[in-house]
Amino acid sequence: xxxxxxxxxxxxxxxxxxxxxxxxxxxxxxxxxxxxxxxxxxxxxxxxxxxxxxxxxxxxxxxxxxxxxxxxxxxxxxxxxxxxxxxxxxxxxxxxxxxxxxxxxxxxxxxxxxxxxxxxxxxxxxxxxxxxxxxxxxxxxxxxxxxxxxx
Numbered sequence: 416x417x418x419x420x421x422x423x424x425x426x427x428x429x430x431x432x433x434x435x436x437x438x439x440x441x442x443x444x445x446x447x448x449x450x451x452x453x454x455x456x457x458x459x460x461x462x463x464x465x466x467x468x469x470x471x472x473x474x475x476x477x478x479x480x481x482x483x484x485x486x487x488x489x490x491x492x493x494x495x496x497x498x499x500x501x502x503x504x505x506x507x508x509x510x511x512x513x514x515x516x517x518x519x520x521x522x523x524x525x526x527x528x529x530x531x532x533x534x535x536x537x538x539x540x541x542x543x544x545x546x547x548x549x550x551x552x553x554x555x556x557x558x559x560x561x562x563x564x565x566x
Contacts, residue, residue, distance in 0.1 A: 436467030471544030472554040475514030477542035489536050489562050492520055516542040535559045
């Protein structure tokens with residue numbers, strides 16, 4: 416006698432399939448977390464390089480402003496085509512950070528209340544900053560300085 420008693424649905428292998436699905440879900444979550452961490456690291460590096468480049472360009476404008484500030488007389492124009500009075504090459508700051516600036520004569524005008532002998536000289540200073548190969552920034556400012564004409 417062959418008795419075939421059916422005690423309900425066959426559930427053999429249910430635990431293995433459930434375990435494989437849980438492992439699959441956990442693996443996808445782990446890959447997502449690893450991808451996010453890698454992406455966050457790249458973003459942080461790029462942001463740091465950009466900030467260092469902006470600070471380098473700012474150092475260049477400060478050097479240009481100081482060039483005008485310490486001049487006893489209006490700086491002489493070196494290139495009349497571009498009205499350049501100062502043009503520096505690349506100046507290294509620290510590690511991979513560097514800057515370069517150029518200072519260009521814009522105009523001169525009398526300062527109200529000072530008479531015709533005292534003139535405001537306007538200069539445009541453009542500075543570029545570098546940090547590593549990926550960080551690049553530019554800063555442009557307009558500087559005015561009062562000089563006594565014919566001094």
